[in-house]
Amino acid sequence: MSENEILSWTKHCSLNWSDFKAEHNPASYEDSHSVIKYGFTWTVDSEKMGNDILFLIKNIQISVEFCPLLSSVRTSETNDQLLRYEQGRFDLAELVKRENLSRLQTMFEGKTFPTRGKNEDQRKQLAKEDSGKMIAQEVEELQNILEKRLHEYDETTDYGNNLEKLSEYGLKFEHLKS
Template sequence: MGEKTTLEWTSNFALSWSDFQAESNPAVFEDSHSVIKYRFTWVVDSEIVDRNVVFLINDISLFVEFHPLLSWVRQSDANESLLNHEQGNFDLAELVKRENMVHLQEQFYKKHFSTRGQNDEQRKQFAKEDSGKMINEQVEKLQNLFNERSQKYQNDTNYGKNFEEQSKYDLIFKQLHT
């Protein structure tokens, strides 16, 4: 049975040290490192408006994924408080997603986008391709926002070593799991 290449965030899932499968990097300051990314799915429909084929984007879903094969921990430093801190990073990605999902959908829902192509089949193919690029551009912005917030989280909590600051974040993240 193969190893999972990603773990999707859910309210009843918690990371364990066995999820950190990459080799640790002795040259860096961090005791652990999580790779967390967003993945999306969507539906694209087309219709004819003023004799032109246009496409519409519907049902955008966004998923927060942890990448075990790229995430690591220095085994000598693996403890419960550090694991809690890494879970917090995963939770932070979900929080950023929730805070921005409506804005992401508003950029695309109930709007018509022109398409290209010589025939219906080409237009459908280009609509799927172009809509994917458009959404991906916005998801990359969301990823950058998460990366910024994650760096602030690392700094505020001193990578989980500032227990007072970590506990403030823990209270925020606990709301995601209820």
């Protein structure tokens, strides 16, 4: 893994303590800290209709990304239960993505949007910029949903200390890996 790489969620990806590469703050109350965010890609096409150029957004893909260089663990506290808790946070991000992806795709795909700019080349360039901003705004909302769900997960599992609740969440995440 290179210095700037992230780990993308897949059904075969399991976190290891070696993935937590940031130096842990000894003053932190947390025994571990993971940074999980959403990345996205898309295709933008333009279409001329009369004198107007409109753009279309297609192939929106959202990825769940674990950031090793921003994630840390107190080495004296590494254990399987805590790692299971952190894996649950990663899995929860995938679950939230799946619950919201079709809504996000429906919002954009198959629709046309007006372009701005003085000529055809500029309009095409601005269509790419504008479509990225539009999707980024929705991905930010998705990140907000995730933050609320992670807070609920943290509270419910008592940051991984409540084995019963941790197991209940584990059952919810099993279907993600099949």
